[in-house]
Amino acid sequence: MQVNPYLHYNGNCEAAFKFYEKAVGAKIEVLMTHESAPPEMPVPPEWKKKIMHGRVSIDGEVIMASDSPPGHFHQPQGFSVTLTVDDPADAEKKFKALSEGGAVNMAFAPTFFAKGFGMCVDQFGIPWMVISPKEM
Structure with missing residues (x-):
């Protein structure tokens, strides 16, 4: 069995995935x-290029996503996508890249539970946590 997050974007899924390629090596x-959908699945013409299903991997871990249908997008809340990165310098680099153009909720810094930890919302509205855990 596998458990993966499925993210919903406000018409900018493809741009988000391309951003993650650069930011974290996705x-x-x-x-x-939607162009690839069968004709019996009518889609507004302006929606044909929007993402019906996407899949990205980050260091072997999978995130799936799509563009929400028109009028159905809700700002994400109540979860965070978490990156666990062993090297704190690399973790901080990824955190800074993810938060570019977004908002930092907790600056990346050492904590009592991690060599480094930070929380942000990326420019596409997706909440992220980046952690470089202490050895247990």
């Missing part, structure tokens, strides 16, 4: 647009 595996 690999885009699937970007299926």
Whole structure:
């Protein structure tokens, strides 16, 4: 069994995935647009290029996503996508990249439980936590 987050974007899923490629070294595996849907699945013309299903991997871990249908997007809340990075310098670099153009909720810094930890919301509205854990 596998458990993966499925994120919903406000029409900018493809841009988010391309941002994650640069920010954290993600690999885009699937970007299926509504153009590939069968004709019996009507889609507004302006929505044909939007993402019906996407899949990205980050160091072997999978995140799936799509663009929410028009009028159905809700700002994400109540969760965070978490990156666990052993090297604190690399973790801080990834945190800074993810928070670029977004908002920092907790600056990346050492804590009692981690060599480094930070919380942000990226420019696409997705909440992230980046942690470089202490050895247990």
